[in-house]
Amino acid sequence: MAISYDNAQITVVGFTTSASGDYGYDAENPITFDITLTLSQAVQPGTSLVATFNTENTVTFSASSTDQLTTLTGTYTVGLGESKNKLQVTEIDPGDVTDIYGNPLAGSTDIYSLYNNLTVSKVEQVITIDTQAPTASVSSVGYNGSTGVITLNGSGFSSTNVPLLSDLTSAEYSVLDWSKVTWNIVGSDRTADFTLSASKIASAVLSSD
Numbered sequence: 001m002a003i004s005y006d007n008a009q010i011t012v013v014g015f016t017t018s019a020s021g022d023y024g025y026d027a028e029n030p031i032t033f034d035i036t037l038t039l040s041q042a043v044q045p046g047t048s049l050v051a052t053f054n055t056e057n058t059v060t061f062s063a064s065s066t067d068q069l070t071t072l073t074g075t076y077t078v079g080l081g082e083s084k085n086k087l088q089v090t091e092i093d094p095g096d097v098t099d100i101y102g103n104p105l106a107g108s109t110d111i112y113s114l115y116n117n118l119t120v121s122k123v124e125q126v127i128t129i130d131t132q133a134p135t136a137s138v139s140s141v142g143y144n145g146s147t148g149v150i151t152l153n154g155s156g157f158s159s160t161n162v163p164l165l166s167d168l169t170s171a172e173y174s175v176l177d178w179s180k181v182t183w184n185i186v187g188s189d190r191t192a193d194f195t196l197s198a199s200k201i202a203s204a205v206l207s208s209d
Contacts, residue, residue, distance in 0.1 A: 009106040010099055013038040013070075015051075015089055023078050024130060031078040037061045041099045042068040049095035049105060055082040068100060083130050088112060141181075150196075152181075157206055 019033035037051070048062040049072070057079050061072035076087075089112040094105035138154040178201070183194040 006101055007103060008041070009103050010043065010097065011040045011106055012092065012112065013040055015112050022130060025078055025080050025082070027080070032075050035059060035061075035074050035076055037072045037074065039070050039072070039097075039105065041103075042070050043072070043097050043099055043105075044068065047095065047097045048072070049097045050093040051089045052091040052093075053084075054086075054088045054090050055079070055084050057082060063097070072097075085130075138181075 017035045023031050043063050046065050052058050059074040059076050061074035063072050097105045136156040138152050140153045142151040178196040181196040
């Protein structure tokens with residue numbers, strides 16, 4: 001009878017996710033996305049490890065409860081106060097992960113960037129986490145009745161992360177809470193007659209900060 005054995009520690013191959021783009025904080029409906037961790041060897045069912053990200057958030061990656069696989073899955077939940085323009089794994093706590101021979105995962109402080117596992121070339125997929133509120137303020141508002149253009153004058157508009165001197169997409173100008181912009185059309189002391197919303201805006205341009 002042949003007996004096989006190896007004493008090689010498990011190593012990390014990489015982290016992948018199908019998520020991409022910008023993510024913010026939502027207290028009522030937490031923002032989450034799944035991440036897959038691939039290891040060099042199949043691990044024992046039901047084991048897990050913890051990865052720390054550069055946002056100081058942590059994710060527990062769990063192996064299948066029934067099968068010996070090389071992949072573990074975890075869910076990232078965006079927390080209040082997080083802000084990074086590229087999400088990365090900065091540290092790994094091996095936990096109780098072992099292979100069939102009892103070899104553990106080698107602890108690692110290597111930095112792993114997330115990659116999009118939906119592309120063959122594995123082009124790096126940047127995930128941005130930003131839960132910092134913009135600091136924009138409006139000092140005055142002007143309206144041109146002949147063109148229908150409303151001009152908001154103020155400062156700190158660049159903190160909304162919208163591009164300067166270009167037509168904004170609806171997603172970009174929707175970052176502002178337009179319900180805060182009300183308009184007393186008849187010019188009386190009564191309650192405002194009109195409240196703006198993103199759906200009522202045909203186009204927008206950030207001309208200067």
